[in-house]
Amino acid sequence: ATDVLFLSNGEAQVFEDIKNLLTLLENNIDLLSGVMKGEVFYGEATSLLATSSKEYDLIVTNVEGFKLINASFSEDVGDTVLGYLGTQFKQAFCDFVLGSRLYNDRFAFLVEHDNKYTAPWFESLALKLEKDAPVKNLVVKFGIYPCLDKTLSIYVLCNRSFLALDTIKKKYNTFSVKYTKELFITLLKRQQLLDDSFQGFEEKEFEIYYQPKIQISSSAIVGAEALIRWNHPKFGLLMPKDFIPLFEESGFITKLDFYVIKNVCSHIHRWLEAKLPIVPISVNISQIDFFIPSLDRKIYDAVNEAKVDPKWIHLEVTESAYMANHSTIVSVINSLRRMGFKIEMDDFGTGYSSLNMLCELPVDIIKLDMQLIQNNDNDIKKSVLSFIIALSKWLNLDTIAEGVETAEELENLKQKGCNLVQGYFYSWPMRVLDFETYLVEHQKKDEEIEKLSFMSFKGQDDAKTILFLEEDQQTNLKQLIKDRTNYQILEAPSASNLCDTIIKEYSRIDVVLLSMTDFNLDVMRILTFLNSSPSWKHIPVILIADDSIQSEIKAVEMGAACYLRPDYDFELLNLYLRKSFDSLEMNRIRNELELKTKKLQDVAYRDSLTEFYNRRGCDYAVSNLSYGQSHALFLLDVDNLKLCNDDYGHDNGDLVLKRVASTIKQETRDGDILVRLGGDEFVLVLLNLSNPQQALKKGISICNAIKTIELDIKGCHPTCSMGATIFKNKNDFRAACKRADIALYEAKKTNKGSCKLFIEE
Numbered sequence: 001a002t003d004v005l006f007l008s009n010g011e012a013q014v015f016e017d018i019k020n021l022l023t024l025l026e027n028n029i030d031l032l033s034g035v036m037k038g039e040v041f042y043g044e045a046t047s048l049l050a051t052s053s054k055e056y057d058l059i060v061t062n063v064e065g066f067k068l069i070n071a072s073f074s075e076d077v078g079d080t081v082l083g084y085l086g087t088q089f090k091q092a093f094c095d096f097v098l099g100s101r102l103y104n105d106r107f108a109f110l111v112e113h114d115n116k117y118t119a120p121w122f123e124s125l126a127l128k129l130e131k132d133a134p135v136k137n138l139v140v141k142f143g144i145y146p147c148l149d150k151t152l153s154i155y156v157l158c159n160r161s162f163l164a165l166d167t168i169k170k171k172y173n174t175f176s177v178k179y180t181k182e183l184f185i186t187l188l189k190r191q192q193l194l195d196d197s198f199q200g201f202e203e204k205e206f207e208i209y210y211q212p213k214i215q216i217s218s219s220a221i222v223g224a225e226a227l228i229r230w231n232h233p234k235f236g237l238l239m240p241k242d243f244i245p246l247f248e249e250s251g252f253i254t255k256l257d258f259y260v261i262k263n264v265c266s267h268i269h270r271w272l273e274a275k276l277p278i279v280p281i282s283v284n285i286s287q288i289d290f291f292i293p294s295l296d297r298k299i300y301d302a303v304n305e306a307k308v309d310p311k312w313i314h315l316e317v318t319e320s321a322y323m324a325n326h327s328t329i330v331s332v333i334n335s336l337r338r339m340g341f342k343i344e345m346d347d348f349g350t351g352y353s354s355l356n357m358l359c360e361l362p363v364d365i366i367k368l369d370m371q372l373i374q375n376n377d378n379d380i381k382k383s384v385l386s387f388i389i390a391l392s393k394w395l396n397l398d399t400i401a402e403g404v405e406t407a408e409e410l411e412n413l414k415q416k417g418c419n420l421v422q423g424y425f426y427s428w429p430m431r432v433l434d435f436e437t438y439l440v441e442h443q444k445k446d447e448e449i450e451k452l453s454f455m456s457f458k459g460q461d462d463a464k465t466i467l468f469l470e471e472d473q474q475t476n477l478k479q480l481i482k483d484r485t486n487y488q489i490l491e492a493p494s495a496s497n498l499c500d501t502i503i504k505e506y507s508r509i510d511v512v513l514l515s516m517t518d519f520n521l522d523v524m525r526i527l528t529f530l531n532s533s534p535s536w537k538h539i540p541v542i543l544i545a546d547d548s549i550q551s552e553i554k555a556v557e558m559g560a561a562c563y564l565r566p567d568y569d570f571e572l573l574n575l576y577l578r579k580s581f582d583s584l585e586m587n588r589i590r591n592e593l594e595l596k597t598k599k600l601q602d603v604a605y606r607d608s609l610t611e612f613y614n615r616r617g618c619d620y621a622v623s624n625l626s627y628g629q630s631h632a633l634f635l636l637d638v639d640n641l642k643l644c645n646d647d648y649g650h651d652n653g654d655l656v657l658k659r660v661a662s663t664i665k666q667e668t669r670d671g672d673i674l675v676r677l678g679g680d681e682f683v684l685v686l687l688n689l690s691n692p693q694q695a696l697k698k699g700i701s702i703c704n705a706i707k708t709i710e711l712d713i714k715g716c717h718p719t720c721s722m723g724a725t726i727f728k729n730k731n732d733f734r735a736a737c738k739r740a741d742i743a744l745y746e747a748k749k750t751n752k753g754s755c756k757l758f759i760e761e
Contacts, residue, residue, distance in 0.1 A: 032079050036099060055112070056112060056113060059161075060107065060142070061140055061165075062141060066081075084132075113146065141168055142177075167183070203233075207229050208267070211227060213422045216418065217419065223280045224280075230243055248287075267281075269307055276440065282315070282344055283315060286321075296339065299336065311342075333362050337364075348388070366392045366397050366400070372385050389417050398420055401413050405423050466488070466509075468513050469513070471517050478491070510580070511541075518545050518547045519545050542561055605620055609654055609661075628729070630728045634695075634724050634740060635682075635741055638656065639718075644713075667701060684702075721753060724757050743756040
C-alpha cells in the first residue's frame with residue numbers, strides 16, 4: 001500500500017484525502033498508458049541519477065507509422081494502442097525503476113543495468129507486441145543507452161537514445177539499436193553535413209568527376225558517368241555514400257541533381273566550342289525528383305539553356321524508383337525520350353527486378369549492378385547474369401556492367417555478350433580537366449591504331465632490318481629470308497661483332513635473329529648485352545637453337561621474344577618476325593603518343609607568357625600533392641601593373657611579368673608549384689615549407705628580389721605584394737588561398753611591396 005486512510009478521522013476527511021490522492025495521481029500518471037507523465041519522469045530520474053550509485057540502462061521506444069494509425073482508424077484506436085503498449089511494457093520491463101510515456105508514442109524506461117537486453121531479446125518482444133496488438137502490423141522499435149553517463153542530464157540522455165532509435169526507422173527486421181559514442185559522433189557528422197550543404201553550394205565545394213564507359217570489343221570510350229564529390233572544409237573529400245542518403249532524406253538531393261545537370265551541360269558546351277572530343281554523359285535522377293511538377297520540361301530547359309543537344313545527356317533512373325511510382329515515372333520518362341534524351345536503368349538486379357518490368361519500361365540501356373558482376377562464384381548468379389544480358393539483347397537494349405575491377409570480371413562479361421563496361425579496371429573517376437586530357441589521349445591513340453590497322457605487312461617488309469647471326473653456315477636460312485621476304489639483312493660474322501654492330505646501327509635494327517647450335521655462353525652474352533642499355537633494350541630477339549626446355553625457359557627469362565627448335569616451319573618464323581615488327585611499331589607509336597600527350601598537357605596546363613602553371617595546371621598540380629605534409633602558400637600581386645600597361649603599353653607590361661616570373665623561379669626550387677592565375681596574380685606553393693616564420697622570411701626575400709629587377713623602361717620599377725599562409729593537405733588549398741588573400745590585402749593596405757603572414761584572430 002502506498003497510502004493508508006483512517007476512518008477515525010471522519011467521513012468528510014477521508015473523502016477529502018481520497019480527492020487529494022486522485023488529483024496527485026492525475027498529475028503524475030499518464031491515464032492512457034498507466035506510466036509516469038514525461039515531466040514527472042524527468043524530475044524523478046534527475047534525482048535518482050544524482051543520488052544512486054547503481055548503473056542504469058535507458059530504454060526508449062516508438063511505434064513506426066503511429067500517425068497513420070490515428071488517421072486510418074481513429075484517435076480512440078490510437079489511445080487503445082498506447083494503453084496496450086503501456087501494459088505490455090510494464091510486464092516486459094517488470095523490474096523497471098522509472099517508466100514514462102514522454103509524449104505521443106514515445107516511451108522511456110529506466111532500468112538497472114542488465115546484459116539480457118540484447119538484439120534477440122528486443123526482437124522477440126517486438127514480434128510478441130505485433131502478434132497480440134489491437135491493430136495489424138504494429139511495429140515497435142527500441143533504443144537502449146547501456147550504462148548511461150550520469151554526468152549528462154536525463155534530457156540529453158533521452159535525446160541521444162532517440163537519435164540512435166531514429167537510425168533504424170524503416171529498416172526492415174531491425175528492431176533495436178544500441179547507443180554508442182561512435183554512433184553519436186556519426187550522427188553529429190550527419191547533422192553537420194546537412195547544416196553545411198547550402199554553404200557547400202555557395203563555396204562551390206561540390207565537384208563533378210567523370211568515369212569513362214568503355215566498349216569491350218574496341219576499348220573505345222563511348223560515354224561517361226558524372227559522379228559528385230564534396231570537398232568538405234572539415235572532413236576532406238567525401239564520397240557520394242557519405243552524403244547522398246542524407247540529401248535524399250532531407251529533399252536537398254533535388255538541388256544537387258540539377259546542379260550536376262547544369263554543370264555537365266556547361267562542360268559539354270565548352271568541349272563543343274573548343275572542338276574537343278566528346279561522348280554522351282550520364283547523370284543520375286533521384287526518385288524524389290519525380291515529384292517535381294513538370295520535371296521533364298525543367299530538365300529540358302536546363303540542357304537547352306546551355307545550348308546542348310539532349311543526345312549528349314543520358315539520364316540514369318534506378319529500378320527501385322520505377323517500382324515506387326510506376327505510372328508517373330513512365331509518363332515522365334516517355335516525355336524525356338521524345339525530347340531526345342536516352343534513359344538508363346541503373347542498379348538493375350538489386351532485388352526489385354521483374355521480367356514484366358523490363359519489358360514494359362521505356363529505357364534504352366540496362367546498367368547491371370556491381371553485385372551481379374563481382375564475386376560471381378556461384379552457378380545461379382552466373383545464370384542470372386547470362387539471362388539478363390541475353391534478354392537485353394533480344395529487347396535491343398545495350399548493357400553496361402558497372403564496378404568492373406579485374407581482368408577476370410571483364411573476360412566473364414565479354415563471354416556472356418555484355419558490350420559496355422565501367423569500373424576501376426579501366427579508369428577511376430577523374431576531375432573534369434583530367435577527363436578532357438584522357439579523352440584527347442584516347443582519340444589520338446584510336447587514330448594511330450586505326451592507321452596502323454590499314455598498314456600491310458608488305459609495306460612493312462620494305463623498311464624492316466634483321467641483324468642476323470648464323471652459327472651453322474650449312475643452313476640456308478639467310479637465303480630463304482632473301483627469297484621469300486623483302487626484309488633487309490645485316491649479317492654479323494660473330495657474337496662479339498654482333499654487339500659492336502648493335503652499338504653502331506641500333507637505330508635501324510628492328511629484330512635480332514640468332515640461329516645457334518644450342519643455348520650457349522655466346523647467346524647469354526648477347527641477351528645480357530641487349531638488356532644493358534635503354535637505347536637497344538626494346539629490340540626483340542628471336543632464337544633458334546636445339547636444347548632442353550630449361551634452356552628455353554632461361555632464354556625467355558633473359559629477354560628472348562621467342563625460342564624455336566631447328567625443325568621449325570619457315571612460315572612460323574616469318575609470323576614471329578612480323579609480330580616482333582608489329583610490337584616494335586606499337587611501342588614506337590606509344591612513345592610518340594606519350595610525348596605528344598605530355599606536350600598537349602603542357603599546352604593545356606601552362607601559361608604561355610611565363611611558362612608557369614595556369615589555373616587548370618594549378619588544380620592538376622595541387623591534386624597530386626601527398627597527404628600528411630604541410631606547404632607554404634603565397635598569393636602575389638604585381639603592384640601597379642595596370643599603370644604600367646596604360647603608360648608604357650601592354651608589351652612592356654608583359655615584359656614586367658616575364659621578368660617577375662624569372663625572378664620567382666630563381667628564388668624557388670625545382671618542384672615548387674608556380675602559377676600565374678591571370679593578369680598580375682600569381683600563386684606559389686613552396687613544398688614542405690611548414691614553418692610560418694620561415695615562410696614569411698622567404699616571402700620577404702622574394703619581394704626584395706623583385707625590387708632589384710632593372711628594366712629599360714624609364715620610371716618602371718616592379719614591386720610585388722604577397723600574402724602567406726601554411727596549409728596541411730590539398731583539401732585545405734582553397735581555404736588557404738582565402739587566408740593568403742586576406743594577408744595580401746593587409747600587405748597592400750599597410751605596406752605595399754611587402755609580404756604579410758596570415759594570423760588567425
